[in-house]
Amino acid sequence: MSLRVAAKRLASRLAMTTTTTTTTRGAASTAVPTTRELGKVYNDWTKDEVRALYARPLLELVYDAAKTHRMHHDPRQVQQCTLLSIKTGGCPETCNYCAQSSSWKGETKLKAEKLMGVEEVIEAAKRAKESGSTRFCMGTAWRGPSQVGAGQFERVLEMTSQVRDMGMEVCATLGMLTPEQALKLKEAGLTAYNHNLDTSPEYYDKVTSSRKYEDRLNTIAAVREAGISVCCGGILGLGEEEADRASLMTVLATLPEHPESVPINALVPVEGTPFKDLKPPSGLEMVRAIAVARILMPATVVRLSAGRINMSPETQALCFLAGANSVFTGDKLLTTPNNEKDSDSFLFEELGLEGRPAFVPYAAGAASSDGSEWEHHQKQQVQ
Ligand code: SAM
Ligand code: DTB
Numbered sequence: 001m002s003l004r005v006a007a008k009r010l011a012s013r014l015a016m017t018t019t020t021t022t023t024t025r026g027a028a029s030t031a032v033p034t035t036r037e038l039g040k041v042y043n044d045w046t047k048d049e050v051r052a053l054y055a056r057p058l059l060e061l062v063y064d065a066a067k068t069h070r071m072h073h074d075p076r077q078v079q080q081c082t083l084l085s086i087k088t089g090g091c092p093e094t095c096n097y098c099a100q101s102s103s104w105k106g107e108t109k110l111k112a113e114k115l116m117g118v119e120e121v122i123e124a125a126k127r128a129k130e131s132g133s134t135r136f137c138m139g140t141a142w143r144g145p146s147q148v149g150a151g152q153f154e155r156v157l158e159m160t161s162q163v164r165d166m167g168m169e170v171c172a173t174l175g176m177l178t179p180e181q182a183l184k185l186k187e188a189g190l191t192a193y194n195h196n197l198d199t200s201p202e203y204y205d206k207v208t209s210s211r212k213y214e215d216r217l218n219t220i221a222a223v224r225e226a227g228i229s230v231c232c233g234g235i236l237g238l239g240e241e242e243a244d245r246a247s248l249m250t251v252l253a254t255l256p257e258h259p260e261s262v263p264i265n266a267l268v269p270v271e272g273t274p275f276k277d278l279k280p281p282s283g284l285e286m287v288r289a290i291a292v293a294r295i296l297m298p299a300t301v302v303r304l305s306a307g308r309i310n311m312s313p314e315t316q317a318l319c320f321l322a323g324a325n326s327v328f329t330g331d332k333l334l335t336t337p338n339n340e341k342d343s344d345s346f347l348f349e350e351l352g353l354e355g356r357p358a359f360v361p362y363a364a365g366a367a368s369s370d371g372s373e374w375e376h377h378q379k380q381q382v383q
């Protein structure tokens, strides 16, 4: 069989069942570029530098990431966050990985639900706080608040204020925002807004057709402008190459200010979605992505997000060593299952980890995370 035929066969097999990630490992230098100082915050990383970093031998990368981590964070602290899908399913967007798009509801069989009531959400936030979470994140399967009636957005603002008054960090992920909507969320007390870029600009049209990369960047700019802390990351395992992963990291690390929070998700393949047959990244690919994020964005909270349920305790330990300092806890993410409480408690105990308190000042940034919230919180504790 000729090489071309073999390559073609392999390509079609991969296209049908799995994806693979082409790496440039071995071709690159093994060190952080000599012009860069570990732990220093830079916003001018080049794509070539990031690619070279991405291709480094894993243990060297993890070693440098662990050193960087200790310059900005208490390595024993890992924040526990709880997600709640306050409006599930029926989304008009077409994200190929997502269980909640109405485009494949015939296949996923996910039933669209209405926006939850304020009381029910507050009860869930109380339970999350009691179980050790210091950040509560509410998600809606919306293109954005503009798509729904004003009353629904008002209800989310009310939920935001009430969770904030409980002394928790409050995060929301509601889709695209206008600058006015971002300001309203800020006034309601929102700590952070999650809006992921998901993948590289080059690969984005393979992931969704219903919006552009630029739309995502505009919402992130509106969030930043409103003084809300930015939570923005991606997903590994969407069929992208390693160059796309490096490209996504370059976009994040060259924003005018680094996001205070970068979630790294592994694809959770959901039955009925176009990406149902893609192969999620390996644990070590997740470790590599976390280490690169940590070195590029030293002060940021790097969140080991979706896909943790399939990771061994050993892989998770490597992720924490590489600089992850947040996880989602609780039995559910948005629509898919999450790690069990008992196994998480055992893992924290065995690794000597403790929860990260709410409002620890983030070194990276925005007005809502410059430490004033931490002082406010400390005062509340004294009263
Ligand atoms: N609709 C809003 C949006 O897209 O920004 C908020 C909710 S959306 C479900 C939040 C994020 O969850 C997505 O941006 C994506 O990164 C992540 N996500 C969704 N489904 C996922 C899956 N199956 N596996 C991994 N991450 C997923
Ligand atoms: C993020 O980056 N990951 C979380 C949170 N931000 C909103 C969501 C993960 C969703 C996983 C798939 C699901 O449960 O539907």
Ligand code: SF4
Residues within 6 Å of the ligand: 091, 092, 093, 094, 095, 098, 099, 100, 101, 140, 141, 142, 143, 175
């Ligand atoms: Fe809708 Fe968000 Fe899912 Fe995309 S990721 S389909 S925008 S809920």
